[in-house]
Structures are given as structure tokens and as C-alpha cells.
Amino acid sequence: MTLSKEDTIIGFIGTGVMGKSMAGHLLRAGYQVLVFNRTKARAEELIQIGAVWQDTVEKLAARSNVIITMVGYPKDVEEVYLGKDGIISHAKSGSYLVDMTTSAPDLAKRIYTEALAQGMYALDAPVSGGDIGAKEARLSIMVGGDNDVFNALVPIFNCVGKNVVLQGNAGAGQHTKMCNQIAVALTMIGVCEAIAYAKTAGLNPETVLKSIESGAAGSFSLTNLAPRMLTDNFAPGFYVKHFIKDMTIALASAQEMGLLTPGLELAKSLYEQLAQQGEENSGTHALIKLYLQKDK
């Protein structure tokens, strides 16, 4: 399967913070891009640089041959692919369908199977790297699906990411993203408890970071997020509410597989407490707030 840039019409659904950056890279790389988003205003910037607005998923699907989705929750993914007005009912046979939303592995498998029954090729391809990774086109892209289909789409993935890896069959991209989120969640708890301990013990947390960040305690979170905790900068790189969604998927998936993940369970329950305190739109590093109020 080859897919020349000239013969490719990309339909991009979901132009939020991540999707907007990604679709922009595709446009600048010279692809024709059609766009749909629930809130049209969020697609305006893309329309101004050449994206062509479609007012329904149905129309977008019928006019594209590569359809990329970057939506919110698994229920949104389900609706946009499997709903009666959705992609699989309206896309052309031979189309490539790429869900880049972080979503449930089982749903990715269902989409793969239903797409194939209509002669369409689906991949699950969630990303990590956040808004900055999307902006700078250096996302890590974790892909599940068929090898041929993956190869056909690598040029497109390379426009938005740097670390593009086929992880296995349908669902494997989502499973890999779950591994990522599990590691992120526990590391964040460790960083928060270390900083809460430091503050409570009367240490200077900045000086503590100087001693611990370059050694065995070192992590992306300790280097990049701990300093934001110390300056009370809780602007979202990644939202608490989306992290809870991801952990909910990961935990359900682990439980289905019969795997015990007490760390993940704890992380999910701590983040749910945090969300209940009105922090669902804060960045994930706002978890430190839960610790610092508790000991007062």
C-alpha cells in the first residue's frame, strides 16, 4: 500500500489544543486537510491557513481517504466511529482511520474489526508529549494495528511526532499509552509525597531537588513539574480530568486482564479526591495540593 501526498485527503476530527497543532503540521507539510469539530470556533485558525470546514462527520468521512480523530472520551470515540452518523457508516471503502485519542484498548479492537468489515483500515495511535509536544511536532506516537497500514501512514505520523512505534495489533497502541500513564501516575505521587515531606520537615524543597533530581529518584516529573509545584503554577500541561479518564481506562483494562495494580488504584483515588475539590481543570501536578492541605 502506498499513499502519495497528492492522492491523500486527510479528514481531521477534533481540533482542540492537541488536534489543532497536529492538523496545522499536516497543512504546513502540504496535505489537503478537511476539518470538523463540535465547536466550529476552535477550527477557525486552521481554516484560515487552508483547512476546509465540513459541517458534519458524515460529509468529512465521505470526502476523505485518511481520517484522523483526536476527541475527548471513549464515548466520543465510539460515537464518532460507530454511531449511525459516524465514520464507518460513511467513509469510502479503502479509507484509513486513525484514532489518536487516548481511549480504551477494547474499543480500538472493535473499531478495527468493524472497519475491516467495510474494507477500511483502522489504527489506534494515541500520543504522549502534551500540548508542547504537539506544538513542536515531537510527540511519541504509540500505534496498534496492521504493519502495512502502519507503513502507509508513517509519513503522516512523522509530520506530528518524533518517536513513532508500531506496538502490535489493534489495541496495542492504547495498551502502550496505559503503560505510560501508569508510570506517570506513580511517579507523580512520589514527587508529591517527597515534596510534601520536605516542606513538612522544614527543608527547603528547592535545595532538596538539587540533591535528589540527578540520582535514582530522578524523573521527568521531578525535573519538570516539581519546580512548578514550588511556585504554585498549576496551569494545565495535562488536565486532571483527562488523567482520571486515562486511569479509569487503565484500571478497567488491568482488571479485565486479572492484573492487580494497587499503585494505579491509589493514584486514581487520589486524583478523584483532587477533582472533587474543584481541581479537575488544573494540571496533574496540582496533586501536591492534596498533600499540603492534609497535614494542616
Next chain:
Amino acid sequence: MTLSKEDTIIGFIGTGVMGKSMAGHLLRAGYQVLVFNRTKARAEELIQIGAVWQDTVEKLAARSNVIITMVGYPKDVEEVYLGKDGIISHAKSGSYLVDMTTSAPDLAKRIYTEALAQGMYALDAPVSGGDIGAKEARLSIMVGGDNDVFNALVPIFNCVGKNVVLQGNAGAGQHTKMCNQIAVALTMIGVCEAIAYAKTAGLNPETVLKSIESGAAGSFSLTNLAPRMLTDNFAPGFYVKHFIKDMTIALASAQEMGLLTPGLELAKSLYEQLAQQGEENSGTHALIKLYLQKDK
């Protein structure tokens, strides 16, 4: 306070894996070094390169002016400093006492106070970096105590470490080490649950690492210990039994301060389960075994 190399006689107590490397660096830097260890055989290598054996703590203490300890558990620290045959009863007034064992912050404060009452100057100075960091003289050294005393000993610390930081008053070095161990413990749980999830989901964990280790999930443990888990190499960089000791100190200390640390509690209980299964002399990354047996 100045302390010339010529006028310094270092008494080094505890020549295990860490202590042996550290005392060796001091000898090679040109310091006179007296040594004592419960098992004399473990001091032989040092004696061969110039260390002078002392057959009791009492004699070593009386003949040194800088006494460094690197022993096992807080009870060993207590005995060697505060016991009737210990350092504080037998060292000369004006001596510097440096405990580099990972031990309890409260005990460090007691030693500081009792030392000062005898005209001696105590620091707590635990390290991180493990056996390799000790061998290569690039330990991170976290120090608690008085500024003048710290400054007097910096040349000695620089012989064994690279990242030497005064963290605050007596006990602050130990508290900082607790922060380090808390972050390490939770990161390790995250790495283990991520790998257990990957294996259980039928992914190739090596390929998963390729996708996740350079992003937000990245950590020292993911880069350095996950590959050892995947090749079933559980040789100790750091022993499970010592990690449990450290977490026990950290948890007791957090509880005394009224700080809730559910992540640390979970980590301690998981490691205790692991030790009960006969893994107390394995490396800390053997935690993965607990997860992979559970889902069978």
C-alpha cells in the same frame, strides 16, 4: 574552623560495600585512615592499601579527629555513637563525627546534641548513588548540621561525592534522604505496574520502553532498572531489606510530623510482601516479581 589534611586522622567505621569504596577514596586522596568493622575480613583490602586496623570503636575514636560511620540500621548507629563503648564516650573533644548511614532524622538530632555537649561536632550525611556511585566517587551527599562544620568537611566529602549539599540543621540530611527514597519507591511501583501491564496485555515490554522512556513517564528507574527486570537480572544494586529499613524510617517520620503518605505506605507494604517471599537480598527492582506472579 580549618582542617588540614596533615592534621586529619580519619577513623572509618563500617567497611561494607559502600564504606569500603569511600574509605579507599580517602586513602588515595592522601588521608591517614584508621578502620574498624564488625567483620575484620571486610577491611582487609583497605588495610592492604594503607588503612590502619583498630580492634575496637573505642580505640578508633580515641585516635581520630574525624570519625565517619557507614553502618547498617539505626540501632547500629545508636550503639556506635551513644553506646557505652561508643564514639561519643571515647572521641576527643573537638572531633568531627559524620554519620553517612541512612538513619532516622531524630537519632541524628540526638547524636548532634550529645556530641555538642562533649565539645564534638556532628553531621548527618547520608548518600545516594549506590555501590556504583561509591566506587566512582560520584555520590550525592545530603548533609544536616552546622554550616562551619560542613565547610570544614567539604574537602573530605568531595573525595567521595560530586553533589554535596548542606540541607539544613541536624537531621536535615536524613530528612532529605527520606525524600529521595519516597520518590524512588513510588517511581519503582510505577515502572513495575507499567511493565506488568505490558506483559499481561501481550505487548513487547522492550518496544513499550522505546515509546515511553523519553517522555513524561521517563525516570532513572525506567531507563536503568526496567531493562534489568526484563532480563531477569535481580542482582542487588540496592537491597530490598535496606530499602524496607529506609521506608520504615520515612513512614515513622512522616507519621510523627502528621503527614499522610499513602503512596509510601503502599510501597512499604509491597516490599514487605516481597521480602516475605524470600527476596530480601535481591535488588529493589525485584518488586516486578510480586506483580507477575499475582496475575497467574
